[in-house]
Amino acid sequence: MPANLPAAPPVAALEAVEIAYPKRGLALGPFTLDLAGGEIVALVGPSGCGKSTALRLLAGLETPSRGRVRRAAARGETSVVFQSPTLAPWLGAAANVALPLELAGMPAREAMALAGQALQRVGLAGSAAARPAQLSGGMAMRVSLARALVTHPKVLLLDEPFAALDEITRRALADDVLSIWADERPAIVFVTHNVEEAVYMASRVIVMTPGPGRRAGETTVAAPAPRAPGFRASRTFRAAAETVSLQLADAMAREAAPP
Secondary structure, three states, X not given: OOOOOOXXXXXXXXXXXXEEEOOOEEEEEEEEEEEOOOOEXXXXXXXXXXXXXXXXXXXXXXXXXEEEEEEOOOOOOXXXXXXXOOOOOOOOHHHHHHHHHHHOOOOHHHHHHHHHHHHHHOOOHHHOOXXXXXXXXXHHHHHHHHHHHXXXXXXXXXXXXXXXXXXXXXXXXXXXXXXXXXXXXXXXXXEEOOHHHHHHHOOEEEEEOOOXXXXXXXXXXXXXXXXXXXXXXXXXXXXXXXXXXXXXXXXXXXXXXXO
């Protein structure tokens, strides 16, 4: 980009946001995050620090008590994948994936055709008619991911989507997400409490303090995505994971220290 041109505005941003609940008090913030188009950012922190709350703000599912949320993505251009696949149990996999398209007014036949393509991208071309009860946990999460991607979102928000899965499935799905990202380059915010998972997925890892969550540190992962085979054994990965772990430990120690 020529030096005299301004940088592109973020596709989404949280500007000194705070969330306060009547009985719980302050749950998040002040917290600031800029998300550039096509980048992958991981939010890592202890349970209850407000990671998922920050994600809901970006998704437009909550309104901040203070601060400002900015989203450049238009209506329908942000997709969310939650920890639970949240699939309709009475619908087959393809019908679940087609649902957001049909709700947006697309004819059912066209929506089902696109749903079939999305299932193929996540390796479930032969499971279009299977209902959620017939799917493994990993398969159900792939259906949820296909449903999020079928609208070709500009922003993809992932709220601990692999937390309930075994390690082998988690790693396979992480590679699936990065492979899909390479094709379409949505901006991704990935919420996790797993440091190594955050480093593997993201180009930037933001560490949050115990609740009310604030920014405790940020680490850049200087490696191309999708990750090369053996990346977890590389010096870059180990150094970034160690830096994030130290930031997290320091944040928790400072919160626990007496005033």
